[in-house]
Structures are given as C-alpha cells and as structure tokens.
Amino acid sequence: MLNSLKNLFRRNLPAKILALIGAVVLWGFVMNDQNPSVNSSFTVPVYTINEPDGYKVSFDVREISLRVRAPRASFASVNAADFKAYLDLADAVEGNNTVKVRTVVPQGFEVIEVSDTVIDVLLEAIMEKTMAVDVQITGNTGVGSALEKIIPSTEIAKIKGTKSNVMKVARLVGYMPLAGNTTDFTSKIKLTPVDGDGEFVGGIDVSPMEIDVTAKIMDGAEKKMISIKPLYSGTTASGYRVSGAVAQPERLEVIGKTEQLGAINEINTETISVDGLSADFTKDVDLVLPEGIIAPNKRVSVRIIITKDQKK
Known part of the structure; x- marks a missing residue:
C-alpha cells in the first residue's frame, strides 16, 4: 500500500510540480483581481513632539496631504484619523528651523507621496x-x-x-x-x-x-493760574554765573479750595544744583505743591542760563 502511494506521487512528478506552480500563480492572480492594490489620499493635521520648554512654536503648514497605497480591502477598516504626520523638535534651536515631516500609517499601507516633506518652524523665546x-x-x-x-x-x-x-x-x-x-x-x-x-x-x-x-x-474746588518759580543752588564753574532761570511753562493752572488758592501766588520747583556749570542747562523737575493744591502736570522743564563773567 505504501509503495503504491509512493509510486503514485512519483509518477509524472515534473508535470505535477508545474501544475502546483500554475495553481499558486492562478490563485494569486485571482486574489489580486478580487483585492487589487489601490491608491488614495488623506488630509491629516500636523502636530509636534519634543517641544522645548520656554519657547513659542510657530509654523504655517498645519495640514498635509498623504498619498498611500494598499490592497483595496484594507481601506474598509481605516479612517483619516489613523494616518498621522508630526514634527520632532528635539533638535530645534531658537530662530528658524527646517524640520522633516514624519508620518505614521496603518500596517499594510505604503506612503507613496507627501505634499510637504519639510516645514519651516520658528522658535521664539x-x-x-x-x-x-x-x-x-x-x-x-x-x-x-x-x-x-x-x-x-x-x-x-x-x-x-x-x-x-x-x-x-x-x-x-x-x-x-x-x-x-x-x-x-x-x-x-x-x-x-x-x-x-x-x-x-x-x-x-x-x-x-x-x-x-x-x-x-x-x-468746592476752584482753579487759578499760578506763576512757577525755579529754585537753584550751588556754585558754578569759576568765571561763570547764573544769569537766569526759566520754567516751561512759566504759569500753570492749579486747583484747590478757595481759601487755599488765595494764600499762594507762586509755586516753587525742586531745587536744581548748578555746581560746576559753565553752559546753559535744562532739567525736568517736580513742583513743590502746597498741601491741598492740585496740578494736572506735576513736572516742568527748567532752563538754567549760565553767563561768563565779564573781565574787569
């Protein structure tokens, strides 16, 4: 019985091998014809990983198009969310960077085209x-x-x-x-x-x-125009003297109670030092406002005029 089976197997062996190969090829052809590889495109958002701390990441391309290939039946079990694109910023530095787009697709799918292979990324501190x-x-x-x-x-x-x-x-x-x-x-x-x-x-x-x-x-407030009196002290450079001091503005509208306004005719500035001066000098200084007196502007500009002494 065993010998009969062996003889049956060995009889016309080359023809049987060819027939088996043909059957496999035919099966592959039929399967491919029934489930051929097809191409399709997906639009996917671009995200980042490994963003450095303390920086703002900016890039204009927020979506890319992926063109993929797979057996037609494979598309029935996937959707756009299964396809991903990301930028790895592990090596990015402050300023402009050109970063490669990396993709992730389901098993059995092949990426054949990416709309953007690199994206410009700006890192700002x-x-x-x-x-x-x-x-x-x-x-x-x-x-x-x-x-x-x-x-x-x-x-x-x-x-x-x-x-x-x-x-x-x-x-x-x-x-x-x-x-x-x-x-x-x-x-x-x-x-x-x-x-x-x-x-x-x-x-x-x-x-x-x-x-x-x-x-x-x-x-119960009233307004009054008051003169500004610049104050200065110190000693000018040898051979020079202060010949005048002018505030800008020279007069200022102030606000206060009637009895307070009636008691003042001028307002002093802070004292300006003229030590060592040999030329005109301008400085912004605060006003010294009496208690209860209000001025819209509490600082004025004062010009100190320096004159060279005439030789006798």
Whole structure:
C-alpha cells in the first residue's frame, strides 16, 4: 500500500510540480483581481513632539496631504484619523528651523507621496517683564469739583509673551473715565500694552488684566493760574554765573479750595544744583505743591542760563 502511494506521487512528478506552480500563480492572480492594490489620499493635521520648554512654536503648514497605497480591502477598516504626520523638535534651536515631516500609517499601507516633506518652524523665546501701571485720566469731574488723586489697587503688573513682542511694549496703560463724578468712586479698568507710538502690541498676556482704581474727588474746588518759580543752588564753574532761570511753562493752572488758592501766588520747583556749570542747562523737575493744591502736570522743564563773567 505504501509503495503504491509512493509510486503514485512519483509518477509524472515534473508535470505535477508545474501544475502546483500554475495553481499558486492562478490563485494569486485571482486574489489580486478580487483585492487589487489601490491608491488614495488623506488630509491629516500636523502636530509636534519634543517641544522645548520656554519657547513659542510657530509654523504655517498645519495640514498635509498623504498619498498611500494598499490592497483595496484594507481601506474598509481605516479612517483619516489613523494616518498621522508630526514634527520632532528635539533638535530645534531658537530662530528658524527646517524640520522633516514624519508620518505614521496603518500596517499594510505604503506612503507613496507627501505634499510637504519639510516645514519651516520658528522658535521664539518666551519672557516676562514687570512694568509700572500708567493710569490715564479721561473726561472731567462735575461742576465745582476736581480730581484730587487716583489710587490704583496695584502700581505694577507683569507682561508675558515672545521676546520680540515684549520688547515692543513701552507702557502698560489703563484709562480712567471721570464721567462727571463729584464724589469719590472706584472703577475697574483694563490694562493695555502699547508701544512707543501708543499702538496696541498683540500677543502679550497681562497679569492682572484689570485693576481697580479709586478716584478721590475734591468738592468746592476752584482753579487759578499760578506763576512757577525755579529754585537753584550751588556754585558754578569759576568765571561763570547764573544769569537766569526759566520754567516751561512759566504759569500753570492749579486747583484747590478757595481759601487755599488765595494764600499762594507762586509755586516753587525742586531745587536744581548748578555746581560746576559753565553752559546753559535744562532739567525736568517736580513742583513743590502746597498741601491741598492740585496740578494736572506735576513736572516742568527748567532752563538754567549760565553767563561768563565779564573781565574787569
């Protein structure tokens, strides 16, 4: 029996091998015909990994198109979310970087085309800065009253953003409307980062974003134009003397109670040192305001005029 089986197997062996090979080829042909490889495209978002701490990452290409190939039946079990594209920023440095796009596709799929093989990535350092709060008054108080002073809940705030944006910020401004008030009041004002020209600077986080500002209103106030008297002291350079001192402006409108205004005719400046001067000198100085007297501008510019002594 065993010999009969062996003889059966060996009989026409070459023909049987050829027939087996043909069957395999035919099976592959049939299967390929029933489940051929096809191409398709997917639009996928680009994400990043290994972002360095302390930097803002910016890039314009947020989606790419992947063209892939796989047996037609494979597409029935996948969707766009199974295809991924990412940027590895492990080796990125501050400034401009060109980063290769890396892809991940399901098993059995082949990537045959990528719309963007590299993407330009900008890394900008993030920085913080503490700035003084600049409260600007708008409008006026009611009749017979004047703004005595303002009291902000904080005089400093922090700004945060990319280094390039933070360096543009010249002032942190909040606007306080008086709105005709005749008594003390408190308002919540928003702080706005602006550049040297007063233009808004975007991309900046401000903390706190809003502050409370209390306005102290003086009742029964009047206004009066008062002369400004520059004060100076010291010794000029040998052979020179002070021949005059001029404030700009020379007169200033101040506010106060009637009895207070009646008692003053001029307001002094802080004392300016003229030690060693041999030429004209200009300096911004504060006014020395009497108690209860309010001036819209508390600083003036004073020019000290220096003259060379005439030889006798």
